[in-house]
Amino acid sequence: MIWAGPIISMLLFFACEGRSTLVASEAEKAAAGTVTPTTSSQNPDSLLQEMQKLAASTNSQEQKKLLEFLSSIEAIYRLDPREDHIRKPVNKLRLAQLYQTIRGNDSAPMRETLAALVRSGKPINCDACDTMLIKALAIVRPPTAEVLKFWETHSDPDSVHIKFVIDALADNGTAPAIGLLEKRMVDATIAPEQKIAWMHEAIVQHRRNPVLLASLDRILTTTLPKQLRPHLVESLFDYRPQDWYRVDANVPTPDSQPLTSEARRLLKKIGTTALKKVSLNASQRQAVTKAMREL
Structure with missing residues (x-):
């Protein structure tokens, strides 16, 4: 007969050792500031509703809770499991719904929350998080130096996020953002096809913004490559969705904001130049x- 005493003792030892390791691990996480934020809900849909309430708030303390949540990959994966980040399009994640609420809150506390996410510089290895943050930062007007640096980093020619940055820059529409957009438009290392897509999407949707028009007026007959100039002109004066977009695409619509006197002046100037020199x-x-x- 085998004496069970030593076996039981060993099992108890490993059980206690495992529990001690778990406790130590949580303590180390706490010391490093990586413990998952405490929230009242474990159900992902209920958690989304809880976070959306924080995202719609203008209360600084509630924004602090939102910042804590968005800074934790453990919390993000409670909203959408890791496997969903792999197999689902970004816009199908609950995270996208949360960021949609965030983008609708143009309050100072929310802008500070977004800027704080960038300032922290703490990578959480979440591609969808980067994508959503890039787009949401459009509400930070004017963008801070940290926000501009974040956009610049994610709009390097080989970045997978460059298209989202261009969209955010056009959405932001301020001089610093448009300055970076202009820099990318004339970057010779970026494929012409990419730039044409930006023209037909981001520029079409904001072609009445005087700040953007002033930038495009500067580059039309100077630093913009000649083969791209007709595409820029048509993006400002025409709209041909059947030719420009895929059948299954989410088709952009032209800018419908009221045309200011400055925008009208710039469009007339660009049009005159285009007819003569393009x-x-x-x-x-x-x-x-x-x-x-x-x-």
């Missing part, structure tokens, strides 16, 4: 001429 095809020339008559 090699336009018949369709592009007709679109510019028609739009100029309506200005």
